[in-house]
Structures are given as C-alpha cells and as structure tokens.
Amino acid sequence: MISMINYKFYTIVIVIGILFLFVALRIYRGIYGRKFKKSRIIFRTAIFEIISIAITIPSANQNTDLLYLFISLMCLGLILGVKFSEKVTFFYKRDVLYFKRSPIILIIWVVSFSLRIIFEFIVTERPFTVIFTDSLLIFTSGLLMGEAISIIKQNRTSRLRYNESQL
Numbered sequence: 001m002i003s004m005i006n007y008k009f010y011t012i013v014i015v016i017g018i019l020f021l022f023v024a025l026r027i028y029r030g031i032y033g034r035k036f037k038k039s040r041i042i043f044r045t046a047i048f049e050i051i052s053i054a055i056t057i058p059s060a061n062q063n064t065d066l067l068y069l070f071i072s073l074m075c076l077g078l079i080l081g082v083k084f085s086e087k088v089t090f091f092y093k094r095d096v097l098y099f100k101r102s103p104i105i106l107i108i109w110v111v112s113f114s115l116r117i118i119f120e121f122i123v124t125e126r127p128f129t130v131i132f133t134d135s136l137l138i139f140t141s142g143l144l145m146g147e148a149i150s151i152i153k154q155n156r157t158s159r160l161r162y163n164e165s166q167l
Helices: 002-032 038-062 064-087 103-121 127-166
Strands: 089-093 096-100
Touching: 002 096, 002 103, 038 064, 038 127, 064 103, 064 127, 096 127, 103 127
Parallel strands: none
Antiparallel strands: 089 096
8 A cells, every 4th residue: 555655656756847847948948949940830839739629628528618618718818829929039049040939928838737737636636627627728729829820920020020131
C-alpha cells in the first residue's frame, strides 16, 4: 500500500515537473521572442485545436447546451486573441525574423494552463470540474487561434516595412 502511494506521488511530481519546464520554456520564448515560421504557427495551432476538440467532444455529446457554450467560448477566445495580439512585436536578428507574443495572451495562457493542470491532478472528477477544464481548454484554443491569425497578418506588414527600409 505504501509503495503504491509513493509511486502515484512520484508520478505526479514528475509530470508536474515536466509541465513546469514546458511552461517556463513557453514563457521564456514569449518574452524574448522566437523565430517566425508560418508553418510552425499553423501546425502548432492546428494540433492544439485538434487536441482541444477531441478532449471536449465527450462532454459536448452528452449535452447540446455545452456544445453551444464551447462554440461561444471558442469564438470569444478567437475575437480576444485577435484583439490582444496587436501587442505582438517583430524584430530581426542577423536577418532572421523573430516575434514576441502578446504579454496579455501569454499571461492568460499560463493561468488557464495552470488551472487546468491543478483541476486535472488535484480536484476530483466532478461534473463542474470537467465542464470548467473543458471550457478553459476551448477558450484558450480560440485565443491561440486568434493570435495565430493576427501574427500571420502582422507578419506581412512587418516584412514590407523591413524590405522598404533595406532600399
């Protein structure tokens, strides 16, 4: 019995440690910038959307009101993602384009991701917990989708300005 408790405890500690490193890396790249690659932005956003929808489908299948709630939250996240990502900045290092994410979106992502992890590991599985974590997941996916759309649009103008300055 004691070894099983230790095993579960160590497993949770390892998972939380890995997630902490993941979040720390995302914060670092969000603050200091990362190389701009359109394909990476589209691929990561698509993967996050697919995972979010796959996780929330069981909840939405049981209740159509939840489906409407999730669609509304995704649309709200999309709108806010486009709005808040006006703070994205582009810059060049050695003729390579980099971008820094919007601090507001970064903070919202970190808080919602942390809350989801807390609810997944610490709070027992109750209907409210499942709905809350699914809602956070869908809202955040809409937020990241809006940010990706805005980053790709803003990239076009920043490249034009850079090319004009090189003339």
